[in-house]
Amino acid sequence: MRTACLAKLAGLCLVAGLLLAGMAMPVVGAAGLLSNRMSDHVAATSVNLLDTLPPLMTTITDKDGVPFAYLYDQYRVLTPPDKLAQVMKDALISAEDRRFYEHKGVDWLATIRAAFRNQSEGQISQGASTITQQYVKNHLVHVQERENVAGQKAAQEQTIARKLREARIAMHLENQLSKDEILSRYLDVVPFGGTVFGIAAASQAYFETTPDKLTVPQAAMLAGLVNSPTFLDPEARPDKAIERRNMVIDLMVENAKLSPEQAEAHKRSPLGLATPVRPLPTGCVGAGPDFGFYCSFVVNHLTRTGYTLNELKVGGYTIRTNLDRALTQQAKLAAEAQVPKTTPGIANTAAVVKPGKERHEVAAVVSNRDYGLDQAKFQTQFDLPTAVENKFGAGSVYKVFTAAAALEKGYGIETVVDSPFHHTSRVFRGGAPSCPGTGEPYTYWYCLRNHNSSYPPRMTLKQALATSPNTAFVILEEKVGLDAVVDMASRLGMRDTMATNIAGVPPDKKSKQKELRVTQSEFFKSAGNASFTLSPAPTSTLELANVAATLMSGGKWCQPSPVDAILDRYGKPVQLTEPPCEQVVDEALANALAVGLSEDDQGQGTAAAAAKQFGWTRPALGKTGTTEEYKSAAFLGATPDYAGAVQVFNDSTSPSGICVNAGPPRLCGEGDIYGGTLPARTWFDFMSKAHANLPEKPLPPVEPRYIGP
Known part of the structure; x- marks a missing residue:
């Protein structure tokens, strides 16, 4: 018994000696207790604490600066000292460190008392840590070592050595930062449960307020929550949260921050939590069904320009996009009006790009599908309006590229061309064993006919x-050359599309199928496939819209961009990295083609009925398209203000046609959809609303050389 008592006494003396040595360190240095190596470690850690920035939430806004999406791993927004309510400071100091403004980073008397108590109990606990010490530990765990499990474990190990390192770092910080800045930094770093980090995020998530407007009960609950955010979760354990909150209020009385009467009144207050308690939604699913596709497009665009997803989640950027909220919602409603979101197997997608010679700003990308995770509710995370997702093609919309190539070869928009009912090409491969209706054997390469004999x-x-x-x-393809037509598609804007293979994915060099090993450009050129002008291969809705924007911009191609400006966490502009715009065709050629495409909504034009249905009368270019087996259809159109495209396509696993007559849109055996039906109706629906308050603008004049004989 006597031996045991002596051993315990010796242990207590040792603890006291170590801690007293720690007190002396600022004067006598590390000799005799910490090696030079440990001192270097402490110094380096102190520097990192000052210099390592905590992860911050990135905010994505529309063109007017209104947020619609947030990206983060740790939901955190920094709060400067002058934006903290005094009651929040009082509550935290009363609960965690009453002598905060008196000590120099370590409360040595409290530490010695805790050390003796812990030693007598046979363990090392966290007792007597100051707010500065807690800041050190939390910064190490949640910032510096947040992706390093071993580092996090070391920062929390229950040893005297760790406590002494923590104390040294805390004292160093006290010489570098003011007390209010330490308090603010601590409240920015500490977790408040789940993905909620920092007082600003906690104020919003739990009370839908800001740190400068917190009340005493709210501040007391949050100050108590940092002690154990899981056990004191106010949603899961409201009784425990109230008990802890009221304890903090009592401590505020002891610390002369409240009168007993005030405290009793505050303790009778309900928790008053937000309903439900939630951090701001993270990721593009959190952007909601209307804006999720645009958010995904923003993220993909930025990762292509050099950002990593992790950088976006921790960088604290403010990304102002070109999203037009009203136009997006109008396009979304129009897409759903023609093809309800619950329609099995049929996607209706739209994209809108603003023409311009300096930039092509993407104003809207939508689908009748909602952006989300619940497939049972016909939600999807596939980038239907922006990626190469229509696997069946845009049909006759691609005739635009043939016409552009013809103009470049000397044709004019009034040049007379042949349009026989049947045509058997002696140039291109493909077709059937015989050419139906011609009586000719399969002597030549490619045979086709028009949709009907009325032409x-x-x-x-x-x-x-x-x-x-x-x-x-x-016939025009034969005369101007297939290579010129295929190249024109890429030049005018189908760049990502033409870089995929005919399955709509990046070429697979290891594939056993030759056509899957090459890009669409290579495939159509090498195969000599005249069907290119009828677009039987996968196509991007966004890139179709950008083609129209290129024509309306005098032949100036610019990468379709969702981003207007980026600010860093300090509010300073970050330079955008985007390819320069290119003059891809002669400006006069682009102007002529725009006028050449201006009669699709009039007279016998294939989109005339849809235009009339929505009262469309202003000048515009337009082109419809339908694929051979009616599995997809498209419409491309533009005015000087907006260029847009719509594609309706089968997005099921069953490659059947789409029927639109005699009932709602549906998958069927043979199909009867045309570009002038659902796609054109969708386009004229939302574009008529988008132009409602805009002055009518004429199409550009045509130079005589592009008119033709």
């Missing part, structure tokens, strides 16, 4: 663009 055998190129005879454009 005249000859018409101007402008008429052909409005009425869309297939034979006229395959």
Whole structure:
């Protein structure tokens, strides 16, 4: 018994000696207790604490600066000292460190008492840590070592050595920072449960307020919550949260921050939590069904320009986008009006790009599908409006590229072209064993016919663009060369599309199928496939819209951009990294083609009925498209103000056609959809609203050389 008592006494003396040595360290240095190596470690850690920035939430806003999405791993917004309510400071100091403004980082008397108590109990606890010491530990765990499990464990190990390192670092910080800045930094770093970090996030999540407006009961609850955010979770254990809150209020009385009468009144207050308690939603799912696709497009765009997803989640950026909230919602409603979101197997997608010679700003990208995780509710995270997701093609919309190549070869929009009902190409491969209706054996390469026999055998190129005879454009392909047409598609804007293979994914060099090993550009050129002008291959809705923007910008291609400006965590501009715009065709050619495409919404034009339905009368370019087996259809259109495209396509695992007549849109055996139906109706619906308050602008003039004989 006597031996045991002597051993315990010796242990207590040792603890006291170590702590007293710690007190002397600022004067006598580390000799005799810490090696030079340990001193270096302490110094380095102190520097890191001052210099290592905590992860901050990135905010994504619309064009007017209104947030619509947030990216973060730790929901945190920094709060400067002057934005902290005094009651929050009083509550935290009363609960955690009453002598905060008196000590120099370590409360040695409290530490010695705790050390003796812990030693007598046979363990090392966290007792007597000051707010400065807690800041050190929390910064190490949640900032410096947040992705290093071993480092986090070391920062929390229950040893005297760790406590002494923590004390040394705390004292160093007290010489570098003011007390209020330490308090503010601590409240920015500490966790408040789940993904909520810092007082600003906690104020919003629990009370839908800001740190400068916290009341005494709110501040007391939050000050108590840092002690054990899981056990004191006010949603899961409101009784425990109230008990701890009231204890903090009592401590505020002991610390002369409240009168007993005030305390009793505050203790009778309900918790008053937000309903429900939630941090701001994170990620693009959190952006909601209307804006989730745009958020995903922003993230993909920025990662392509050099950012990492992790950098976006911790960088504290403010990203102002080009999202037009009203136009996006109008386009979303229009897409759902033509194809309800619950329609099995049919996606309706739209994209809107603003023409310009300096930038092509993306104003909206939407789908009839909601952006989300619940497939049972027809939600998806596939980038339907922006990626190469229509696997069946845009149909005759691609005749625009054939027409552009023809103009570059000397044709004019009034040049008369042949449009026979049947055509058997002696240039291109493909077709059936025989050419139906011609009586000709399969002697030649490619045979096709027009949709019906009502087309005249000859018409101007402008008429052909409005009425869309297939034979006229395959004949043009023969004359101008397939390579020129395929290249024109990429030049005008189908760059990502043409870089995928015919399955709509990046080429797979290891594939056993040759067509999957090469890009669409390589495939159509090498195969000599005249069907390119009828677009049978995967296509991006956004890139179709950008083609229209290029034509309306005088032939100036710019990368379609969702981002207007980026500010760093300090509010300073960050330079955007985007490719320069390119003059891809002669400006006069682009102007002529815009006028050449201007009759699709008039007379016998394939979109005339849809335009009339929505009262459309202003000048615009337009082109419809339908694929051969009716699995998709598209419409491309533009005014000087907005360029847009709509694609309706089968997004199921069953490659059947789409029917739109005699009932709601549905998958069916043969299909009867056309670009002039659902796609054109969707376009004219939202574009008529987008232009409602805009002055009517004419299309550009046509130079004589592009008019033709």
